[in-house]
Amino acid sequence: MGQAAIRTDQDQSGIVIRPVSTVLGAEIIGADLSRLPTTPEFERYRDALHTYKVLAFRDQDMTKDDLVAFSQLWGPLGEHIMPGAVRDGRTDINVMSNAGPDGKPNGKHTDVTAKRWHTDRSYMPVPAMASFLYGVEVPLKDGDTLFVNAAMAYDALSDEMKRRIDGLQAIHWVEHSRRDGGVALATDYELKKAPPVKHPLAKTHPATGRKAIYCGCHAWKIEGWSEEDSRPLLNELIAHATQDRFIYRHKWLRRDLVIWDNRCTLHAATDFDTKNHLRVLYRTIVL
């Protein structure tokens, strides 16, 4: 099933909303988010997020404070709890950068753990509703972000599989995610903030009423099942959801603000030439 409407939406403001694929995603041209949108503009963006799940506002000139102000329109902001996430004493915004102290590329990927399929903060009691990423500097080539339409993937499950997972709860845990990803283990602070938490495996979107597969690399096991018994089903669901037919690949342009709805998408970062290209992103999380 494709998106409901593949058509360009332009109103008298001159702001254009244009789908970028048949899977999900739309680009928004002509918006200026260095000032707060009017109520009708905001409602248009919110409706577009519900329809397209991923929005790319092109050519934005935003400071950190602009991004925080725009993000706060959507809901309270999540605190960045990952090690090294606190910048300039702020926990409301995170800078993901491969710039070294000399300002040149340091050869390190900005977020290795994000290369696995996931939905942001599913290991928190209140997960991320939406995530916002602003491309201050992006490489001309690679460093794309992949998005899965997890509602489309749910719809494509067999009736038998839908019956099997409806009503099941998956337990998500930051420690499992880090262990599985072979990266630094969660800190005491993170473990305290994010004890194992359960979410429905098939999650109903409060605005659209559509179910989506809610399962990525943070999912540890199924409630009432052993880790060993859970793994095959979790892996099967992730493999199903991340087929090419459910994926949109976002190729970044400098000054893109990309926002996505974590309740009905999965995403994954990809590699880029970290030694020769800068990638600097501002990131906020809306709960």
Ligand SMILES: [Fe+2]
């Ligand atoms: Fe992420």
